[in-house]
Amino acid sequence: MQTQGKMTFGRLEAVFLLINLICTKLFLFFPRMTVEDAGTAGWIMVVFSTLIMLIMFSIMIRLFKPFEGKDILDVAAIAGGKPLRFITGVLLASIAFFTVVISLREFSEDMKVISLPASPISFVILFFIIGMALGSFFGLEAIIRINAFVVPVIAVGYILILAGVIPNMDSDNLFPILGTGLKDIFGMGLLRVSVFFELLTIFIITPFLRDSKKIRSSSYIAFGLSSLILTIGSLAYILVFPYPSNKELFLPTYHMARLISIGRFFQRIESLFVFIWAMSALLYMTATFYLMLYIVAKTAGLKYLRPLILPFAVIVFSAAFIPQSLISVINITTGIVYKINGVAAFVFYTLIFIIANLRQKSKKGVCKN
Amino acid sequence: MSYIGSIFRRLLFFEEPKKQEQFTLKSPGQAQQGSENQSNNQPGKQSNNQSGNRPDGSLGLTNAKAVTKPNKMPAEAKPISISKPQKEQKQSPKVSKQPDEISDDINVNLEYMKNRFSIPLNCDIILREFSINYKNKLIPAFIMFFDGMTDRAIINGFILKPLMVNSIMDVKESEYNLQDFILKQLLPHNQITLESTYSKAIDKINFGSCALFADGLCVSFTADVKGWEHRGVEKPNNEIVIRGPQEGFNELLRTNTAQIRKRVKDENLIVDDIAVGKVSKTPCSMLYIKNVANESLVGEVRRRLESLNVDYMLDSGILEQLIEDSTIYPSPQMISTERPDYVSEMLVLGKVVIIVSGSPNVLVVPVTAYELMHSAEDIYVRYPYANLLRAVRYFALFLALLLPGIYIAIVNYHHEMIPTDLLIAIEAAREKVPFPSIIELLLMEISFELIREAGVRVPGPIGPTLGIIGALILGQASVAANIVSPILIIIVAVAGIGSFALPNYSLAYSIRILRFGFIILGSIAGFLGITLGLFMIGVWSTSVKSFGVPFVAPYGPRTSTKSKNTFFRAPEWKLEFRPDYLDTKKKTRQDKYSMGWKPGNGNNRG
Incomplete structure (x- = not known):
């Protein structure tokens, strides 16, 4: 428990934050994307991506070890001084901005389709923007705590959906077990490490975790649980819908929830899914939006973050209208973001960590001499 | 206009926030250091629990640490004449060099006190002049007290009689001077204090003491002779339990502290008196268990109480508003209770209790969101029953807060989730209703609030009439007239009953306010709106703190839940730990194997 001094948060809170950041995509396109990539072997692809990410992340964590209590911007400053720190800040803020804009539009479009068909998209976006701005206003402490509080509830809701569709599961849907072939499983699996891209958020929140043991354990726990949840989500989707049709459903988890019927009375309870879905979206976007502001403020050397909330909320709101339609948003996400992000981030982060390690060692060497 | 201007300025221009650290609990080790420093600075400071423990429940504030600084403001001590203009009042009185110090001239004192108490305009102040026989000399003296606030029998028998009658008795040559003669030989009363300033003597008179002035003495003797009428210890009116004690607090401070002390029975229970209000000097008591409560928490409560700059503080409801952390957050941030047993339980956990003289509602700090859902009865009934009751209360909270909002969301946006038979029934009932659902719902909610408010204000004999109006006219007639649909009446009634089932009255208020918010959100964006509201x-809620304790602890932030008494509670023998978020000095409240009689030292518990 925090008793005094600068704000810190615990392992469990960090785990819940990371799990929500990584797994929210389960409510969007993710299960369908795995099917598109590797057919009925989509879940195997997720397992493979997990293993690849585990190796990559282990390397990154090992390289990050000497920089306890520092975030990626501080490490970039060690590696390349203020210019590299600035470049890193701008790059990360841009990625966060892009992520917020794309996910905002996608969530809003999906919400419009399933729940508010008569409302204009700007109206739906406005609701998410209000949530993001308000959450950021209350700060990281509040965001972290609400994650710790709500994510277990969302998890229970998702488990109930999975339990509800068990009667609809058919093991025949898993075959052919290798789906569209090994080339797709391993080839696409390599690129799809990007689905764990949000795990790298740990390198931004490290100053709040301080202890390197806590950083390591929380990131590995979050990674393990997230990969398990994503694998189960993908597997359940493949089990419920046969291959040809599961490539067509635009909101896989929602369609799974639609299948649930308990007796004659509870036949259309998918609307309840909106609660966990919208809550998860709000948590995801608020956290991403806040981290974007945090990076901007830190890069620009600003003392206070709150003045940035309103202008950036307006910018994000406006930028969310740039994509033409939901299809174009999905194409951007699955075709570009989740193919490039992971590998590019791995290369970028690893380079920074290696250079920073070398610089630090050479400095120590100079000092000894 | 200036207020609106300041809002615009805040919106348009960013002002650097003032460096004001928010209070957070310090661990006992760190706090100890601070408290030692504090106690070193105040060597004469001691708790006031030994004073004034009168059987009639009156209070003797012999060591009261008043916030006011009487010597600091000589203008306050000047005689005030209501007939004179303000400027004239500022002239220094014809008293001694220090305006607030009592003169040794009885005439000066008499004149001063008459002016201060506006005699003869003020009719309930009694001024009785007489003489004391001292070494065969008649010393002029007078006493002052408020009629109605004091016990006449005590004044007559134990103050006036000794002074007027006993002083003329043939006493052997006394070595005492006049002051000691009065104090040690004449006055047999058990609570006499000497005051050297007018302001202190006046404070005592204002709070039911009798002040004695004698010629040649520059002190006043004040005797605690409180004797006003008061309510006895009765059943709590608003927190009724089936199982458990049936005593409630009343308006007397010492009766209330005694009710707690007789339950806790621990010499470490500290009753620390603090007067609040520059004019009213309302006596308040801060209670905590010295070797359990967190020092920094106690210090923070004391700091908040002592820093209040208000003229009058008349009730714990006002005090609550003055010391709470967040003013606009809907939910209460401290417990207000009229049950001494519940307060005792809270003290044992390590919380701090504030009692205000004249208020039967006692404040307990800090509090978390879950504790607002606990009832005093929870600890008296077996744990399965307690948990059933809690589950019912959470369900009631859900209904009271969300049911109307969810109804309007389903009817407007998510009708597919209503089963066909029910949908047909709802539509058939709504067919003839001319209003949209939201108007219909708001109409009923506002009517319900009107009935509830009128029910509180209505004089007793008219009560049944209100019930008839509410039930028949607003319920039956509005349905018959097709103003609202029957299902809506059920929704509003169930939500209303839900709010009545909440154990905390203030929490029920906040739920009523928020319910309207959810109705509006549900009506404009369905479940998305309600999710945004949640x-x-x-x-x-996660950013709010109650005296340094996060409001949704131990789940946000995640801390130890060893206390096993949050959403639900464990069996009594498992409640081994105090709440982690209180950072108490003693972490455990009972041994691990509290049931020593069990075979295997508790290993076979079950």
């Missing part, structure tokens, strides 16, 4: 409340 998110906003959630994120707000």
Whole structure:
């Protein structure tokens, strides 16, 4: 428990934050994307991506070890001084901005389709923007705590959906077990490490975790649980819908929830899914939006973050209208973001960590001499 | 206009926030250091629990640490004449060099006190002049007290009689001077204090003491002779339990502290008196268990109480508003209770209790969101029953807060989730209703609030009439007239009953306010709106603190839940730990194997 001094948060809170950041995509396109990539072997692809990410992340964590209590911007400053720190800040803020804009539009479009068909998209976006701005206003402490509080509830809701569709599961849907072939499983699996891209958020929140043991354990726990949840989500989707049709459903988890019927009375309870879905979206976007502001403020050397909330909320709101339609948003996400992000981030982060390690060692060497 | 201007300025221009650290609990080790420093600075400071423990429940504030600094403001001590203009009042009185110090001239004192108490305009102040026989000399003296606030029998028998009658008795040559003669030989009263300033003597008179002035003495003797009428210890009116004690607090401070002390029975229970209000000097008591409560928490409560700059503080409801952390957050941030047993339980956990003289509602700090859902009865009934009751209360909270909002969301946006038979029934009932659902719902909610408010204000004999109006006219007639649909009446009634089932009255208020918010959100964006509302409340709640304790602890932030008494409670023998978020000096409240009689030292518990 925090008793005094600068704000810190615990392992469990960090785990819940990371799990929500990584797994929210389960409510969007993710299960369908795995099917598109590797057919009925989509879940195997997720397992493979997990293993690849585990190796990559282990390397990154090992390289990050000497920089306890520092975030990626501080490490970039060690590696390349203020210019590299600035470049890193701008790059990360841009990625966060892009992520917020794309996910905002996608969530809003999906919400419009399933729940508010008569409302204009700007109206739906406005609701998410209000949530993001308000959450950021209350700060990281509040965001972290609400994650710790709500994510277990969302998890229970998702488990109930999975339990509800068990009667609809058919093991025949898993075959052919290798789906569209090994080339797709391993080839696409390599690129799809990007689905764990949000795990790298740990390198931004490290100053709040301080202890390197806590950083390591929380990131590995979050990674393990997230990969398990994503694998189960993908597997359940493949089990419920046969291959040809599961490539067509635009909101896989929602369609799974639609299948649930308990007796004659509870036949259309998918609307309840909106609660966990919208809550998860709000948590995801608020956290991403806040981290974007945090990076901007830190890069620009600003003392206070709150003045940035309103202008950036307006910018994000406006930028969310740039994509033409939901299809174009999905194409951007699955075709570009989740193919490039992971590998590019791995290369970028690893380079920074290696250079920073070398610089630090050479400095120590100079000092000894 | 200036207020609106300041809002615009805040919106348009960013002002650097003032460096004001928010209070957070310090661990006992760190706090100890601070408290030692504090106690070193105040060597004469001691708790006031030994004073004034009168059987009639009156209070003797012999060592009261008043916030006011009487010597600091000589203008306050000047005689005030209501007939004179303000400027004239500022002239220094014809008293001694220090205006607030009592003169040794009885005439000066008499004149001063007459002016201060506006005699003869003020009719309930009694001024009795007489003489004391001292070494065969008649010393002029007078006493002052308020009629109605004091016990006449005590004044007559134990103050006036000794002074007027006993002083002329043939006493052997006394070595005492006049002051000691009065104090040690004449006055047999058990609570006499000497005051050297007018302001202190006046404070005592204002709070039911009798002040004695004698010629040649520059002190006043004040005797605690409180004797006003008061309510006895009765059943709590608003927190009724089936199982458990049936005593409630009343308006007397010492009766209330005694009710707690007789339950806790621990010499470490500290009753620390603090007067609040520059004019009213309302006596308040801060209670805590010295070797359990967190020092920094106690210090923070004391700091908040002592720093209040108000003229009058008349009730714990006002005090609550003055010392709470967040003013606009809907939910209460401290427990207000009229049950001494519940307060004792809270003290044992390590909380701090504030009692205000004249208020039967006692404040307990800090509090978390879950504790607002606990009832005093929870600890008296077996744990399965307690948990059933809690489950019912959470369900009631859900109904009271969300049912109307969810109804309007389903009817407007998510009708597919209503089963066909029910949908047909709802539509058939709504067919003839001319209003949209939201108007219909708001109409009923506002009517319900009107009935509830009128029910509180209505004089007793008219009560049944209100019931008839509410039930028949607003319920039956509005349905018959097709103003509202029957299902809506059920929704509003169930939500209303839900709010009555909440154990905390203030919490029920906040739920009533928020319910309207959810109705509006549900009507404009369906479940998305309600989710946004829940998110906003959630994120707000996680940022709120009650005296340094996060409001949704131990789940946000995640801390130890060893106390096993949050959402639900464990069996009594498992409640081994005090709440982690209180950072108490003693972490455990009972041994691990509290049931020593069990075979295997508790290993076979079950």
